[in-house]
Structure formats: structure tokens, C-alpha cells
Amino acid sequence: MSILVNKDTRVVVQGLTGKEGMFHAEQMIAYGTNVVAGVTPGKGGQSVLGVPVFNTVSEAVKQTGANVSLVFVPAAFAADSACEAADAGVDLVVVISEHIPVMDMIRAKAFLNERGVKMVGPNCPGIITPGECKIGIQPGYIHKPGTVGLVSRSGTLTYEVVHQLTSAGLGQSTCIGIGGDPIIGLNFVQLLELFRNDPGTEAVCLIGEIGGDAEEKAAAVVAAGYPKPVFGFVAGLTAPPGKRMGHAGAIISGSKGRAQDKLAAMEAAGITVVRALGEFGATVAKTLK
């Protein structure tokens, strides 16, 4: 079992004919993902990697029954692409593109919310249900099917943790890189809820970093009662105070974004906190066995 994506997921890749899009789509297909369509405006009718290309997502969805879109287009066009996918009726949009302007994401997120469409990212490695479906840029081979769910705000840090879990003999149900941008799609809290109800997930790992208050909110969910063990890590524990010119935005959320506060909130909530990253896999293995 898994959350959000599985062997039946049908993926449309927006930006399939670009260099990055084609490279990663090829890797996804090799992993076993059902890539059913590509979209590049003006290239409809072509075929790439044996996958039909359409001018619009709407057309792709009608012709192929795609239900998840992967956005691989340059930052300036990415918000528009996410909205197009939502409008075409997919259930989930995974946005890999980085450096998308915040103002664009504010508008796109509101557009997706109105239509009840979920998003993963932007600026993230994607989502994978090992052995079934990989949507993103993750190295597939480090994963292994299993029962540990993983959510992370960072890319290569996710790979590091997954690798440690796999090396310790622990497979994963679904791994999601949620991205580190100010405005993101699914967050720790929403994914904790999805994992709560997934019978195939026995434990959840939260990989956080300094800034924002996502970890504190996740801790509050766990503190209110969570039926599975949760493990947490926060990168940036020894980072010197930022060179930011203040953070008035943090006043509303009431958080300073410091690693110490996040770890303290996690510990108080009963989350098993790992401070040294090298120990993560071993700590999870010891607790679960």
C-alpha cells in the first residue's frame, strides 16, 4: 500500500520534449512508471520515447486518462502549467521546477485549491512509491518497497535518508519531497494525515530544515494523537543566525524558524528526534525491530 501514487497511476509529463523532461521521463519509464502522455505546446502529434505528445493537458487527459501531471517546464511558465493541469482535471500536480516567483505560486495555489487539486512541490525531487511508480528526479535504485513513509523538505537530503533506511533493511511505502519554497503544495500536516490512514505505512519520517514553522505544526498533529511512530530530523542545527534583515512575516506565524525550537517541539510531541544525520537509518531500524 502507499499514498497518492501507485502502479495504476497514469502520468502526463509537461515539458516532455525538453532536455530535462526527456531525460527524467526516460528514467521514470525504466523504473516502471506509466508515462502515458507528454505536453509541449506546438509539438502536439509528435511521439517521444514512444509517448504521444499533445498541445494541451486537457487533450492529453481526454485521450490517455492521465490522472497525475509532472511539471518540468522553466520557472517562468511553471505556475501556468500547474494551473493548466489542475484545470484539465488531474488529481495531483508534481512540480519539479525551481525558482518560481512567489507571486505566481500564490495565484496558482489558490487556483488549485479552488478545484480541489493536490500539488507536490515546487522545487522538489518528486514522489515515489518504490517498486510501483516514480514521478520526479529521484535515483530510483536507492529505494525499496516497504512500510516506512517519508516526507522531506530537501532533495539530496531525502536520498541520503532513503539510502540509510534501505541499507538498514527498511523499505518505504511512499517518499515525498515537498520542496523548500515559501509556498508549497502538500505539507507535513496533510501528508501525516494521509499516512495515518494508509494501512501499508507503519512509521513516518519527517525530514525538516530551518525556517518556517512546518515542523512545529507537524509536531502539534502528532501531539494530538498519532497511531504510528514518527521520526524527525532538522537540518541546520548549527547554522549561524541568518543574515536576513529581520523577518516580519514570521510575526504572524509566531515562529522564529530555529532548529532548536523545532526539535524541542518534535520531542515534546513524542517524535523520535535524530540529531546526527548519520544515525538516522539505524535509529529507525532499532525502534521498529
Add this chain to the structure above:
Amino acid sequence: MNVHEYQAKELMAQFGVPVPKGGLAQTTEEAVDVARGLSGDVFVVKAQIHAGGRGKGGGVKVCRNLDEVKNAAASILGMHLVTHQTGPDGKLVHKVWVEEGTDIARELYVAVVLDRGAERLAVMASPSGGMDIEKVAEETPELIFFSRMEPGQPLWDFQCRQLLFGCGLDAGQVRQGTKMLQALVTMAMAKDATLVEINPLAITGEGNLIALDGKINFDDSALRRNPDIAELKDPTETDPLELQATELGLNYIRLDGNVGTMVNGAGLAMATMDVVNMAGARAANFLDVGGGANEEMIGKGFEIILTDPNVQAILINIFGGILRCDVLAGGVVSAAKKIDLKVPLVVRLEGTNVAEGRKILEESGLAFEVAASMSEAAAKVAAVLGGQK
């Protein structure tokens, strides 16, 4: 990206926000010339650096005549201004802004901020202007008002009325303030600003509103579509090494330790810095060479790290994702040979073809320490440094 007060005020003025008349000066003579061209008999000379708290540090001076302007400019220009935001070394002042003095009856605070939690812009106001707003939020949170914008909707007049009557303004001032807040929101949306702050916003003796300070933070991801904003960047505000790194496409932050670190991906780079520090050594930098590291980026990474004279050892931690470890190892070896590396190097490689990668490192003839895990890598760095003492 941050800009100077004078740049923020010029931009705000373009959007219809009232600001005091003034001009920029880089010498005492220029400062006097600017003051001579202004009306009134009170002038304010303000250091232009990217940091708050300039007044307390002696970077803002009120002057009653041109002689005082000359003296103020002479003392501020060239000083290392230390504030709670600059660090102990302070920042060298290259420019001052000279403006007409304002007859201040009251000071407020207003801002447009990105509310990450609510995923929208919010407008804030407080009657406690001229103070550190974070301190106000901590000590008297009831004196901070905010109103969130609906995506796709304007900032409605009623939202401004709620905030400004809340701050105790009279009806005429609320009308002025409403126009001002709406102008700030229009500016934020047009120029991709994620923080616009006026602190203090003064109410003059005559009852008019005027922005006495201005701070704007622009979204780096949107600078390409705002070339006029990108031009406002002041390179002297950035550490020269960090500036050089940006030009090379690297994400580098200089720290005060002696272990240079090179990592692919920001999160892993932060975690590596933590592991080094927790092992009893001190990271000299944070360096993210990008998720898809390659030989070219590794070479550039070496270049930047070694420009820092404090570096006595280097730790490379690369998680080879889609790029194979044997290719990465080849990149490390050839980059290290090219620069004739003199300091000890600990390399931790993980990912596809890791065995081939480690073999390339071990057979390179270079004095690499190869580590299998992050903990081992940090321990080896600490040991290498310990052995040198």
C-alpha cells in the same frame, strides 16, 4: 534581494507614497550640496547600509545647519557601522542619504508581508512605530494588527480602515493611509516584493502621513522579469567570496571555522555542516554545488573554498543521484590535480557505482581519506585536523 533605504523610498515615491525630499551623497561636499538644495532648516543624514538599527549605532544624525550636515557626513561616511543586524565588525558606509527634517507628531509601523502559512500577502500596522517590530510583537502583541489579502482580490478600503482606525488615526489620516497601503500592495505585486516595511511612518505636526524609512525585500526568483529591480543590487553589500560564488553558480555562505565543505543539495549541505560541527570541528562554509553535481561544479567549488585562508581541511560529501559516483570521483580527482591541492581532503561518496567511485579515489595517487558514511567522514575530518596540531 534587499535594497537601500534611498532606493526603497525612490520606488515607493514612484507608486505615490509620500517621502521626504532628499538626495544621495558619497562625499561630505556632496552631502552639503544636497542639503543646500533642500528647503527647511533641519536635515537628516542617514547611513545607507543593508541593516536595521542604524540610528542607535550612530548612523543617523539630525542637523540644524549646513556645518552640522558636513560634520555628520564626515563622521558617518567611511565608518564601520555596527548594529544588531551587522555582526560585530559592522558594515563600511559608502553612501549617505540627506533629507529634509520632518516635524513628527506620532510614529506608526506599516508593512506588506508574505504570510507563508496563509499563502498570501498580508498587511500589518502598529501604533508602536520607530521600534523593533519583533520586540513589539513579543511584548505587546495587542498593538499589532494585520489583515490578509484574498488572492486575486484588491486590498479593500475596509481592510485599511480596520487597521488604521485600530492604530488610532483620525478620518482624514485614515484616507491618506488607505491610499498609501494600497500603493504599497500595488508596488509589492508589480515588483515581486515579499516584504515592504515603513518604520516609522510619521504623522506630521500638520497631520499628514510620510514614510521616514523604507525597507523592501524582493523575490530573487522574479528578478529576471524585473530588470529595473535587479539593477538596484549593491555588490558591496555582499561578502566578495559569496559574490564570486554566485557568479560561478554556487550557493556559498562563509562561516568562521576551518573545515571547507562541498556538498550537492542545500539540505544535505546544511546537515553536513551540522555533522562537522557536532564532531568537534568547525565548518568554514556552507557550499551547495547543486543537486546534479559534476566535475565542472566541483572544480569551481574547490576554487571558492580555497580562497578562504582559514581552510585547513576539506570535506566533500556527494550523494550521486542520477549522476554516477565513478564520474563524480573522476571529477574530484581531476579538479584536485588541476588546483594542486595542499590541504587534506576527506571524501564521502554515495550512490550509483559507489565501489568504482571509491576505487578511482583510492588509486588516484592523491592523499584522499575516503569515508563510507557521514559520521565517519566528520570523524575523519576531526582526526585529520587533530593530527596537525
